[in-house]
Amino acid sequence: MGYHATKIADGVHAIDENGFVQCYLIEGEAIAVLLDSCAGGGDDFRDAVYGLTGKPIRLVITHSDHDHTGGQEYFDTPLMHPAEYARYHAHDGVGQHTRPGKQGDAGKTGRDAHDGGGNVAEPDPGAASAKPAGHAHDGGGRAVEPLWEGQIIDLGGVKLETVLIPGHTPGSIALLDRGGRRLYVGDTISDTHVFMFGDGRDLRAFVASLKKLEGLAPHIDTIHSAHGSLALGPEWITKTRVAAEKLLSGELSAQAPPRDLPCRQYSHDGVNLLY
Numbered sequence: 001m002g003y004h005a006t007k008i009a010d011g012v013h014a015i016d017e018n019g020f021v022q023c024y025l026i027e028g029e030a031i032a033v034l035l036d037s038c039a040g041g042g043d044d045f046r047d048a049v050y051g052l053t054g055k056p057i058r059l060v061i062t063h064s065d066h067d068h069t070g071g072q073e074y075f076d077t078p079l080m081h082p083a084e085y086a087r088y089h090a091h092d093g094v095g096q097h098t099r100p101g102k103q104g105d106a107g108k109t110g111r112d113a114h115d116g117g118g119n120v121a122e123p124d125p126g127a128a129s130a131k132p133a134g135h136a137h138d139g140g141g142r143a144v145e146p147l148w149e150g151q152i153i154d155l156g157g158v159k160l161e162t163v164l165i166p167g168h169t170p171g172s173i174a175l176l177d178r179g180g181r182r183l184y185v186g187d188t189i190s191d192t193h194v195f196m197f198g199d200g201r202d203l204r205a206f207v208a209s210l211k212k213l214e215g216l217a218p219h220i221d222t223i224h225s226a227h228g229s230l231a232l233g234p235e236w237i238t239k240t241r242v243a244a245e246k247l248l249s250g251e252l253s254a255q256a257p258p259r260d261l262p263c264r265q266y267s268h269d270g271v272n273l274l275y
């Protein structure tokens with residue numbers, strides 16, 4: 001696995017995995033938050049993250065797609081919205097990924113090295129399930145801690161506010177840094193592809209969540225996505241909402257998807273929805 005860290009602001013790094021997914025390390029004076037944990041995991045990922053900060057790290061998961069949970073084993077109990085628990089534990093958070101998610105996330109950009117032919121390194125499910133989590137289990141799955149709507153994670157000088165945005169998955173969250181005027185959105189907004197087919201997707205909830213984010217747009221200068229460009233302007237919230245509404249109302253024509261993904265692509269104003 002190749003990991004590459006890019007400093008995008010004071011105390012904020014994006015950690016890119018082979019050009020197809022990125023997670024973010026957001027550092028305050030007291031602690032740091034790692035927002036998602038890429039796909040492949042492994043010692044390279046651990047070293048990339050811990051090489052950026054000496055502060056304690058809390059892992060926050062935007063949602064349970066495998067390319068956001070891959071390296072979680074190196075961190076203490078992750079924080080996640082409880083609306084995501086069922087989907088997370090259905091995958092057990094490790095190794096057991098739905099085929100659409102796996103194919104989909106591997107194919108999110110045209111510039112990645114993953115061709116769906118099996119060269120996306122994944123944790124070994126057997127090894128992972130044999131590893132004691134060291135915490136109370138929820139039905140035998142991995143331990144998680146709840147992260148609620150409006151809950152603020154205080155890093156010391158930096159505060160991250162939890163915003164529930166169901167649609168891409170039931171418990172998808174964004175984190176709002178009002179002081180830094182940044183919004184971290186996971187997979188809900190991207191200038192590559194937004195995956196709205198497969199397990200757990202809900203296009204109407206997606207539109208509702210984008211309307212919710214539009215209400216926060218006056219507080220946002222920069223959007224940070226897990227795929228594609230590291231920084232987008234706040235206009236991408238409305239662009240994405242409009243594209244999704246046009247898809248719902250039948251105004252967009254179906255195009256061939258990237259590779260052989262089991263979906264169609266619907267594009268409007270630079271937003272590419274896979275549905």
Ligand SMILES: [Zn+2]
Pocket residue numbers: 063065168187195
């Ligand atoms: Zn996703």
